Amino acid sequence: MRTLVINGVGREVDVEDDTPLLWILRDDLQMTGTKFGCGAGLCGACTVHVDGQAVRSCQTLVGDLAGTEKIETIEGVAGKAAEAVKTAWAEIEVAQCGYCQSGQIMSAAALLAATPKPTDEDITAAMDGNVCRCATYQRIRTAVHRAAEIMEG
Amino acid sequence: MLHYLDKPLEAARGVAASRRGFLKILGGAGAGLIVGAMLPPGSLVGAAKAANGADAVFNPFVEIAPDGVVTVVIKHLDKGQGIATGLATLVAEELDAAIEQVKTRFAPADNARYANLMFGMQGTGGSTSIANSWEQYRTAGAVARAMLIEAAAKAWGVPAAEVTVAAGKLSHASGKSGGFGEFADAAAGLTAPEKPALKSPDQWVYIGKRFPRVDVPNKSSGAPDTYAMDIHQENMLVVVLARPPKWGATVKSVNDAAARAVKGVVDVKSGPFGVAVFADKTWPAMKARDLLEVEWDFAKAETRGTAELEAEYKALLEQPGAIARDDGGIDEALAGAAKVISSSYAFPYLAHAPMEPLDTTILVEDGKATIWTGSQMPTVDQGTAAAILGLKPEQVDVVTRWAGGSFGRRAILDAHYVAEAALVAKAWGKPQPLKVVWTREDDIKGGYYRPMYLHQVKAGIDANGTVVGWKHAIVGQSIFAGTAMESYVVKDGVDDSSVEGVRDTTYGVSKMRVDLHSPKVGVPVLWWRSVGHTHTAYVMETMIDALAREAGKDPVAYRLELIKDDPRKVAVLKLAAEKAGWSDKPAEGRYRGVAVHKSFGTYVAEVAEISMDGGSVKVEKVTCAVDCGIAVNPDNIKAQMEGGIGFGLGAVLRNGITLTEGAVDQANFDTYEPIRISDMPEVEVHILPSAEAPSGVGEPGVPPIGPAVANAIFQATGKHPLKLPFSNGDFV
Numbered sequence: 001m002r003t004l005v006i007n008g009v010g011r012e013v014d015v016e017d018d019t020p021l022l023w024i025l026r027d028d029l030q031m032t033g034t035k036f037g038c039g040a041g042l043c044g045a046c047t048v049h050v051d052g053q054a055v056r057s058c059q060t061l062v063g064d065l066a067g068t069e070k071i072e073t074i075e076g077v078a079g080k081a082a083e084a085v086k087t088a089w090a091e092i093e094v095a096q097c098g099y100c101q102s103g104q105i106m107s108a109a110a111l112l113a114a115t116p117k118p119t120d121e122d123i124t125a126a127m128d129g130n131v132c133r134c135a136t137y138q139r140i141r142t143a144v145h146r147a148a149e150i151m152e153g
Numbered sequence: 154m155l156h157y158l159d160k161p162l163e164a165a166r167g168v169a170a171s172r173r174g175f176l177k178i179l180g181g182a183g184a185g186l187i188v189g190a191m192l193p194p195g196s197l198v199g200a201a202k203a204a205n206g207a208d209a210v211f212n213p214f215v216e217i218a219p220d221g222v223v224t225v226v227i228k229h230l231d232k233g234q235g236i237a238t239g240l241a242t243l244v245a246e247e248l249d250a251a252i253e254q255v256k257t258r259f260a261p262a263d264n265a266r267y268a269n270l271m272f273g274m275q276g277t278g279g280s281t282s283i284a285n286s287w288e289q290y291r292t293a294g295a296v297a298r299a300m301l302i303e304a305a306a307k308a309w310g311v312p313a314a315e316v317t318v319a320a321g322k323l324s325h326a327s328g329k330s331g332g333f334g335e336f337a338d339a340a341a342g343l344t345a346p347e348k349p350a351l352k353s354p355d356q357w358v359y360i361g362k363r364f365p366r367v368d369v370p371n372k373s374s375g376a377p378d379t380y381a382m383d384i385h386q387e388n389m390l391v392v393v394l395a396r397p398p399k400w401g402a403t404v405k406s407v408n409d410a411a412a413r414a415v416k417g418v419v420d421v422k423s424g425p426f427g428v429a430v431f432a433d434k435t436w437p438a439m440k441a442r443d444l445l446e447v448e449w450d451f452a453k454a455e456t457r458g459t460a461e462l463e464a465e466y467k468a469l470l471e472q473p474g475a476i477a478r479d480d481g482g483i484d485e486a487l488a489g490a491a492k493v494i495s496s497s498y499a500f501p502y503l504a505h506a507p508m509e510p511l512d513t514t515i516l517v518e519d520g521k522a523t524i525w526t527g528s529q530m531p532t533v534d535q536g537t538a539a540a541i542l543g544l545k546p547e548q549v550d551v552v553t554r555w556a557g558g559s560f561g562r563r564a565i566l567d568a569h570y571v572a573e574a575a576l577v578a579k580a581w582g583k584p585q586p587l588k589v590v591w592t593r594e595d596d597i598k599g600g601y602y603r604p605m606y607l608h609q610v611k612a613g614i615d616a617n618g619t620v621v622g623w624k625h626a627i628v629g630q631s632i633f634a635g636t637a638m639e640s641y642v643v644k645d646g647v648d649d650s651s652v653e654g655v656r657d658t659t660y661g662v663s664k665m666r667v668d669l670h671s672p673k674v675g676v677p678v679l680w681w682r683s684v685g686h687t688h689t690a691y692v693m694e695t696m697i698d699a700l701a702r703e704a705g706k707d708p709v710a711y712r713l714e715l716i717k718d719d720p721r722k723v724a725v726l727k728l729a730a731e732k733a734g735w736s737d738k739p740a741e742g743r744y745r746g747v748a749v750h751k752s753f754g755t756y757v758a759e760v761a762e763i764s765m766d767g768g769s770v771k772v773e774k775v776t777c778a779v780d781c782g783i784a785v786n787p788d789n790i791k792a793q794m795e796g797g798i799g800f801g802l803g804a805v806l807r808n809g810i811t812l813t814e815g816a817v818d819q820a821n822f823d824t825y826e827p828i829r830i831s832d833m834p835e836v837e838v839h840i841l842p843s844a845e846a847p848s849g850v851g852e853p854g855v856p857p858i859g860p861a862v863a864n865a866i867f868q869a870t871g872k873h874p875l876k877l878p879f880s881n882g883d884f885v
Binding site: 015016018019020023026027028030031032033034035036037038039040042043045073074075086089090093094095096097098099100101102105123124127128129130131132133134135136137138139140141 | 376437558800802
């Protein structure tokens with residue numbers, strides 16, 4: 001058994017060292033907001049925060065975690081940036097199929113936490129690893145700018 | 154009381170209707186086909202109760218709970234195109250419901266109650282969802298509204314004509330008022346009105362205005378149980394399969410020792426599906442699948458590669474094919490032309506690659522089965538699974554979840570991924586939920602692609618630029634060949650889905666001949682967002698652009714001359730050109746191209762503005778004009794145009810599936826890389842006002858973007874990309 005701190009709660013899981021965090025979230029903890037898209041770190045659908053950094057949970061093996069890291073997922077991500085992003089995402093109606101949007105939101109929240117007033121170039125750089133097959137990119141960009149406005153108050 | 158419903162429904166029932174419906178859809182006849190506004194038989198009017206035992210059922214589409222919540226039953230799959238919101242809008246409009254009280258749920262598999270009125274069976278596709286539901290769902294709302302009014306009038310002892318409804322509230326001048334929930338039970342027991350009056354457009358409060366997407370809150374918060382991939386059942390096993398690496402191959406032998414040694418693996422079984430790993434969770438199943446050592450029998454496999462197929466297709470281009478159109482005298486017309494140009498095009502196989510990899514959960518127990526998936530043809534899935542499992546269709550429940558994208562991938566006439574899950578369940582033989590999960594590699598290599606096509610065109614113009622002859626040959630697999638629909642859709646050897654957009658062009662072409670070859674290849678193919686228009690619009694629009702140059706005319710002006718008898722096309726082209734500032738020169742280093750195309754009854758023109766750095770194309774801005782009839786939800790129409798443009802652009806920029814000795818060369822998003830935010834242009838969408846019945850918007854944004862960009866490249870380099878995708882660089 002090992003313990004992970006997820007959304008502020010200690011969770012015990014019994015898995016092999018090579019298990020990606022993605023599958024612990026989805027299968028062991030039934031936190032299915034974090035999505036499986038490619039399994040290879042190419043699409044960003046599985047993005048979560050580990051100590052505030054956006055990481056691909058499909059490439060984060062549990063054996064490489066100390067267990068003390070602060071892991072945040074779409075279900076529990078909090079703070080000014082995350083709240084603003086969620087509000088903006090709903091307001092702009094970004095989602096189409098929506099399957100990638102958990103990952104998009106997590107990447108955007110990490111961006112805004114570090115860079116509260118991102119330029120278009122900042123947004124492109126931070127979001128380019130997140131694929132959206134519905135190509136909602138224009139609204140993603142608009143929503144990140146809108147979230148920055150919301151954060152300013 | 155429902156006798157008025159019987160007659161129109163005949164047209165929507167049975168094979169004859171589905172034949173007509175499919176043909177007309179493929180012919181692009183669009184919204185004119187709606188067979189009638191009707192509520193199907195079995196409409197459970199009469200104080201019926203919903204499955205939850207609390208909601209009053211007004212008809213198959215509207216249920217109202219005691220707390221006033223209106224549930225709109227969605228007969229179509231929502232895979233991101235927004236149809237759940239669209240159908241909720243239609244009901245809410247006529248019901249005069251408040252936005253906040255409207256919820257949706259997906260319908261069960263049921264052709265009788267939930268047929269697509271253009272197909273004659275339940276199904277989502279061909280951008281028909283709003284078009285076929287336009288009368289039906291508004292009528293469903295209007296019927297429920299009239300019944301609520303009557304119930305309130307009775308309760309209050311006032312004439313029904315004096316009861317008003319607005320934003321979910323029934324009111325009378327006496328001061329009496331109440332919510333829908335108060336009257337729902339009594340109302341649902343009343344006789345449904347035969348012909349409820351529908352609102353006139355000036356009375357609309359939601360249609361053409363704003364209705365928020367019903368799925369946005371859940372999709373913006375990672376809500377549980379949204380997609381089929383999120384299904385979790387007690388005691389469930391996850392199944393990952395090793396499928397044949399070439400189509401037609403079968404399992405010869407398996408060494409599964411390493412796979413079985415993976416902790417969590419429960420069993421490994423071979424069958425018609427390949428080799429299935431059963432595990433307690435997804436990760437061990439995936440890990441073990443990759444440890445299988447399978448020896449395949451390739452005796453009956455497709456072993457041709459892309460190069461061989463191209464060579465065979467090229468040879469076919471030179472031979473007469475099935476005649477898709479022949480106006481007669483084509484060779485004489487070309488011989489007499491002032492100028493003739495010819496071009497040969499190559500289009501690759503394309504994968505749909507929806508974000509949610511395919512998955513199906515199935516439970517077979519006690520002479521029944523439950524299937525959880527997100528499918529565009531649930532009754533086909535139901536019937537197929539029933540046949541495999543030895544059950545009757547009504548013993549198979551299909552539970553539809555929101556689909557994480559599709560682009561056509563989930564509309565499958567052979568129901569292959571549900572069939573596979575049923576075969577796996579049959580092999581398992583125990584009453585245990587099984588979740589069959591495809592990896593991204595399984596998806597990219599899994600076939601059911603947009604077919605590979607070659608085109609060859611010779612077009613001649615006279616001294617004025619008038620098109621006097623157009624000789625066109627197309628080679629590519631038939632999507633319908635070998636399916637249950639073949640005999641209905643393939644006529645005289647011509648699959649309409651291979652030639653739509655060419656033979657029915659409204660460009661004034663005086664003599665046209667179109668030859669089609671539909672070779673048999675072992676690669677399964679499927680419709681891919683906008684189907685034949687994905688390649689035909691590209692060829693037509695780039696050829697017209699080349700002819701404009703030969704004629705010494707501006708590309709927009711030239712098109713307007715040729716499409717003068719197609720006023721809706723003229724209007725979208727003019728609007729897109731005007732909004733894009735077509736008459737002004739683009740900035741230094743910028744180039745513009747235009748394309749206009751009608752598909753699925755909807756007209757779309759797009760102007761692309763690009764910059765180029767060597768062979769690398771950056772699309773800076775796309776200005777789009779769309780005429781889809783009445784705009785039910787303008788913001789969603791914009792979203793579909795934005796997304797369609799991005800989806801189409803990603804494919805033409807760099808996507809292609811190639812084969813080497815029958816095996817797919819691509820595997821994941823590195824070798825089949827979708828469009829990313831850094832590739833996405835600014836998109837500006839303008840909707841033409843219209844009083845025509847609405848047509849679809851899911852697909853029609855796609856066809857013009859490839860040729861619009863190609864025509865901008867033509868402005869920049871003097872060459873059109875002819876071998877797709879653009880990453881081949883044949884225009885540099």
